[in-house]
Amino acid sequence: MSYNRRETLDCKINPNKDCGVEAALSIVSGKWKLRIYKALRQGGPTRFSILKNGLGDISEKTLTAQLREMEYDGLLIRITYAEVPPRVEYSLTDLGQKLEPLFLSLEDLGLAYILQKMHHDSTEKT
Template identity: 40%
Template sequence: MRKQTSTNWLNEERLKATCGMAYTLNLIGDRWKGSILWALMEDERLRFSQLRDLLTGISERMLAKQLDELEEDQLINRIVHPEVPPRVEYELTELGHSMKSMLEKMSDWGEMHREKIENN
């Protein structure tokens, strides 16, 4: 829970409201979100446990939280199969898919920059 009177919160809100890039970063800038989206672009549908195993090092707590937020932002769908033990799958929404070329660009730029910096 964030404190909606903090300078920190106000600054973030102002930025999101005035800058499309800041807005985007807010949606995908968290530690694991990029990787989750990336995984779902490659695999179409993944279960909670599959994502957990793909994202080396993530805790269940983090994964659940990030998935929650991505769903709230309408970037992914959560598909619950009413079985026991439960089976839940995640997939990109149309909006989620619309990020694809952007994320690819970010990925390409990152690889390029890394090389340049490492061979400085």
């Protein structure tokens, strides 16, 4: 059975008491969304090419799909300028900016895990 994101976000048919947590996880899940968020949180509007270059080995197709999902979820806005060549910029919405405490908490948790793992691994070797 494939994952149906709409069903997860519909609290009426989702009997899970953690519906808010499920919704939050659905909008940030995946390999790239928090990385995209990290790039956008640095400041003002960011061009597609700068995002792609900053993220490394992401394909244009994957980046486009992730950006579209984030736009659909209301985390970012996409502005297209009628220029030749076309210029597209992305920036965080108010909702997207609300990810900051979650992002910082996840970063703290990850660093604590790494330190614990390093300590555990070094004590195992002795």
